[in-house]
Amino acid sequence: MAAFLAGSPLLAAPQEQLLNVFDFDAAAKAKLPKTAYEYVSGGAWDEWTLRRNRTMFERIIFQPRFFRQVDKLDLSLTLFGQKMSMPILVAPTGTHALVHPDGELATVRGAGAAGASMVVSTSSSFPLEKISAEARTPLWFQLYTGPDAEGTKERVIRAVETGCKAICVTVDAPYQAPREKDARNGLVRVFREDSGGSRQRRYSEEAPGSPSGLPMRFQATLNWSFLDQLCGYAKVPVLVKGILTKEDALLALQHGAAGGVVSNHGGRYLDGAPSTIEVLPGIVDAVQGRAPVLIDSGFRRGTDILKALAIGAKAVLVGRPPLWGLGAQGQDGVRRVLEILQTELAWAMGLSGRSTLAELDRSLVRLE
Amino acid sequence: MAAFLAGSPLLAAPQEQLLNVFDFDAAAKAKLPKTAYEYVSGGAWDEWTLRRNRTMFERIIFQPRFFRQVDKLDLSLTLFGQKMSMPILVAPTGTHALVHPDGELATVRGAGAAGASMVVSTSSSFPLEKISAEARTPLWFQLYTGPDAEGTKERVIRAVETGCKAICVTVDAPYQAPREKDARNGLVRVFREDSGGSRQRRYSEEAPGSPSGLPMRFQATLNWSFLDQLCGYAKVPVLVKGILTKEDALLALQHGAAGGVVSNHGGRYLDGAPSTIEVLPGIVDAVQGRAPVLIDSGFRRGTDILKALAIGAKAVLVGRPPLWGLGAQGQDGVRRVLEILQTELAWAMGLSGRSTLAELDRSLVRLE
């Protein structure tokens, strides 16, 4: 009996051994230059929020029910009138060319192969039109902006004309991100010298801790009146990404937002901010179903996603997982990561006695 | 083998050095092929529930009482009319031939030598009749089933005719188990190629994460009406194994169950499910003594068992411990593991001032 266990030529090939998102993380780390890997994976300052994004999932415990005939699992949903095969989207992240030469072109092909929608970042390595040309699923557009109101409007109109079905405006980045790994890797300087295009402009020549004693501004001038304007000229739903309090959630709705993304930017901006999963219940309760609440930051398992959906999120955005897929295996890796999360979500639903997203509610979880 | 002990003729013989269940775990790990050991010992996904099954015992603290004349310790009980010498049973686990060539035949001999009852799994490596022929203590039968109602009924009737005193129907496995160690070890493939019989059928050729994007069904079609049927034709008490909520406990009683086993399948199915010891108080309170509540998942010490009995469980099932005993020392190891747990339970009872199972109640524990 021991013989067949010792070693078999029929064992799965190495690539198939990447069974979960953590495997893709490790594979990307092994393959990418340190600077690129740490740019993707690092967090702000002491990375406390980055870690808390993971640990707080452990305070949510399933209450599975059985004998409920769950042989048909259905993960589909309609969001802002758009049919989706699963409540998982590719979150907006910048500069995919850092991890793969085809950048967002590969990412969007992988997402399309998995049937997932993608939110394209303002800081993409490729023009939106090129990315859109490769898309097989609807795109959304993530907006970074500043005091140039006209330029912003043009950018949004261009995104909508390119076919984007929603605008995600990021609110949690008034200043640059305090990521020390990037500074140690010299990423600021590298960007300044090696990129010519406008896409990397957000990396200033003035380093943090400069004689002025002040951090570098990014979107610091924005206030809620900007959202009024944006919702006025955008022809598609506008979501506010970066919500961490119920107060801001309600303000976003008052100023015209069609929905919100509970996010701490993957732990990449304000260290000491809460994990998103811990503030989700309060925000969902405050919004009272008037608009869809989405969420991101720290999702690595289908069970994580199921916890958020049970609490009341309508969909989950994943940022680093597809980037690790991209870094490890290109567009196929992006597809695999998304399929893994989809399978894990379905699996966890089945194992907890729920067949459809409509059956997910707070009775599925106990908050510790 | 004596050599590694550095050679004192006066030291206890190696076998006697296995003093507790953890020692048998380590011995089995050292002796078994990795694939077999990890199949037995591993858990679902990130193994969070597997770990929590251990850590939550630490939140239950004894309140021992003294000077109560505890020189006579009595662990005997009557369960479903059956006299037992201790409130410890061998839990149903599958495919014992993976860890020992004699499989369940050795296990049942060891259990009998210790005076413990055994719950035989549907997925046993040997036919129930052969296992029964070796039994010196009453057997129970664990039932896995699917849409084939007639086949199920025949299986149950055969078990009862073979002498099984109770049926344990598992409810927490609507889909296959997401155990990544098994996948990494190629266990799916191994089963497909090396076993001919129907017993391994539950391992499908279709791997998780297949193009369909859906996990593999197992008992997904079952609902509570199946329990009505089962209790109708079974001539023995039917227990529902896998209860984690008071709602399901009450439903099980409504649909005819004679008892329940609070279980998360040893942390092998839904990762993120609670430890059983943390949900036991609520379930015991809900059942209000109308039927015996049993428990399994994570029990490794007599003190663990004492905690469950004090909270209100009538008996405890142990799964991995006898398998580690089997892997380390065959049927003698099974016997030793069960005797160790029995001795530890008696010892802890004596040291906490309780002589009989009837004296065990919540005053013995503080829940932190």
Add this chain to the structure above:
Amino acid sequence: MAAFLAGSPLLAAPQEQLLNVFDFDAAAKAKLPKTAYEYVSGGAWDEWTLRRNRTMFERIIFQPRFFRQVDKLDLSLTLFGQKMSMPILVAPTGTHALVHPDGELATVRGAGAAGASMVVSTSSSFPLEKISAEARTPLWFQLYTGPDAEGTKERVIRAVETGCKAICVTVDAPYQAPREKDARNGLVRVFREDSGGSRQRRYSEEAPGSPSGLPMRFQATLNWSFLDQLCGYAKVPVLVKGILTKEDALLALQHGAAGGVVSNHGGRYLDGAPSTIEVLPGIVDAVQGRAPVLIDSGFRRGTDILKALAIGAKAVLVGRPPLWGLGAQGQDGVRRVLEILQTELAWAMGLSGRSTLAELDRSLVRLE
């Protein structure tokens, strides 16, 4: 100035480098045979209670007060009419000859040099009369007993005639201790072969986990009526050692005890029992000052002692620390360990704004 920092011949000699109890623990570990060190330092089963005895001190936080003129620190007290220079006693522990050839003779000399009282164990390596002959401070006697009522009475009367000022009857040892390190070290066998006297009789030839399936009895027959008898013929105060609940504390008083020692036997008997410091507040509150409450188990720092005194204990017994002192440096080590604890206690009192034991109350601590 930098020069003297590099290395100076005037640095303290190694022996003086033993600054605290942990240093003596390490020194004893380095010097003693593994069997002896582990006998002294080990705990029951998984040693959970042993660890909890340490960690629970961290849940008690000082609330120091300042500007209270604390230039005169006074640690003296009167206990059962006996003047003591500090609220620290040597706890009863057995078989000191395991760690030093002079055994309890050296211990009592060291205790006397430090001005501390000692509680002599029934299981001492030397006869009580010999130990008493070396004592410079009052002794107490710790009583282990069994069904032989006459022998017990004789032992107690002999102790009182020898000059013992109090009897401490241990209640938490109805069965032998489940200490696996001792079993692994073959300590059972060692005792059987190397000792001739009756003092080691409590180590039976029958190992735990023997065919009987039951642990070995020790004081299993005792009940509260024994305390009535004992208090009847003892001419000195009787303390009950091993109290962990307020119920037993009150029963002890009802049956004649003059005081109690909150103890879990240093984590050496029932693993899973609470730390003593966590149950102390409830027991002190229940006793309401009717009798002195003492405490032991896990005290290693003057700050630990101060926490117990602030909660309401009248004195603290230390078991392993003097044994580590004995093992490391003989009677001088015993003295040093006790002086260190005395100094640390005085120091912590001064730093928290309290000059005398009478000023210690719950306002000094916050229980987390």
Add this chain to the structure above:
Amino acid sequence: MAAFLAGSPLLAAPQEQLLNVFDFDAAAKAKLPKTAYEYVSGGAWDEWTLRRNRTMFERIIFQPRFFRQVDKLDLSLTLFGQKMSMPILVAPTGTHALVHPDGELATVRGAGAAGASMVVSTSSSFPLEKISAEARTPLWFQLYTGPDAEGTKERVIRAVETGCKAICVTVDAPYQAPREKDARNGLVRVFREDSGGSRQRRYSEEAPGSPSGLPMRFQATLNWSFLDQLCGYAKVPVLVKGILTKEDALLALQHGAAGGVVSNHGGRYLDGAPSTIEVLPGIVDAVQGRAPVLIDSGFRRGTDILKALAIGAKAVLVGRPPLWGLGAQGQDGVRRVLEILQTELAWAMGLSGRSTLAELDRSLVRLE
């Protein structure tokens, strides 16, 4: 693209790699003799309070708000009529010559270059007048004292005449500090032999644990009437440094203090004292704005400072960080450390939607 990531001659020089206070800690550790580094960085006894000073910051979670137009960040404040560019001061610490030959002269130059005020310690390595001559920002004076009332008065008057704008009287050091690292390093002895001046007098020849069994007195005779006297003759505001309870905070105000510093002396005196950040809310609430509450002990990040300000502290003192800067890079290191903290504070304010200190209140934090 991969090429520029592999290694670039344009990467930042090593010195610039010291990005945060922890980097300066490590650099100082690498550069300084062990004795000097451990004197600066160590804590009392088991260093529990030292660690808790860090960990308790993790129980305070930001509630950032967005879209609030935070392009102008202003950290300035007025404290006791004194304009300050930031709410960060150099805490009083002794004997800077241990870490740099220029001692406090370098420290004060660095503080001035950063625009921060400094509190000069009684135990400085250089006379106050020399330090003052190098100052570019207002100084405060920290007072240690004893029974010599006249000498104390002279010292205070001299400090005020030298230009100090406030007196910080330390209340938490009635006895010497129980720091075992210093004892192990022979620091007591070193001081006795190598320093001639009065500045090191507080290190006595009598070591802790001496035959007297008592710790060495320091400011043990002081009581609140001393504060009455001090406030009577001091011509500048007197702050009480070392407050850990609301009771002492109120007593300090009653006896004339103009403010208080919540401090546990950096975890260097009473081990087991609470972290300052955990007692700050209660003290701020008790004081009800009648006087400024400052705080120190454990602050290493701008986010730590922001948490204290949000709870209600008016300013934060940092002790070890400038000493690590001093040890690593002399006066430039002091400047850098202070600028880093200033930048981090501003950055965290901007990222949490607050522009000025006046906007900081408890709505910014959730206390876990």
